Amino acid sequence: MKKMGRGKLEIKKIENKTNRQVTFSKRRNGIMKKAQELTVLCDAKVSLLMISSTHKLYHFLSPGVSLKKMYDEYQKIKGVDLWLKHWEEMQEEQRRMVELNNMLRTEISRRLGGDLEGLTLAELRGLQQEMDEAITEIRNRKYNVIKNQTGTTRKKVKNLEERHGDLLMDLEAKFGGAQFGTGDGEQGNYDSASMYGNEGAAANLFALSLHPY
Incomplete structure (x- = not known):
């Protein structure tokens, strides 16, 4: 108290x-x-x-x-020296960082085919296995990228086909479902299609597309 x-x-x-x-x-x-x-x-x-x-x-x-x-x-x-311990800790940390940096540089070099002289047979086999696994991962990733790109292209083609079909249906409805031909035996039908020239080139294209094969 x-x-x-x-x-x-x-x-x-x-x-x-x-x-x-x-x-x-x-x-x-x-x-x-x-x-x-x-x-x-x-x-x-x-x-x-x-x-x-x-x-x-x-x-x-x-x-x-x-x-x-x-x-x-x-x-x-x-x-006493208040800074000595702190300085020693900093020196030790720097030593560890330099050692880690050198190790990483060596690992990168070995994956590029360098610094292999000091490796044993077992270490070389291990390195080869790691490289094979890495190549497999790269191939799988490449396959997925190609697959995605192909799927996108197919989707675009499908959309274009659907749009083409819609245009043909619109033209067919516009001209009453008439069948036109371009062959010698169906010159009359082709002439009938020509009557719609004032409707533009789209009508002529429609007439050709409806020609029976």
């Missing part, structure tokens, strides 16, 4: 979100003020960082002091 003025306040998390935000704001301002007073009154180097429960950052640095300088001085006084 800690005394605060005349009453007693139990130090624990404030459950009410609004009250917690108000308390943080008030005490944050108080800490900032104390840090500034220490800097002025005691010629102290002060670095203060605060992160609220809403993930907002607040900080105070003494005039003329950077955060890096504070870290460097801290490391010097404590005799």
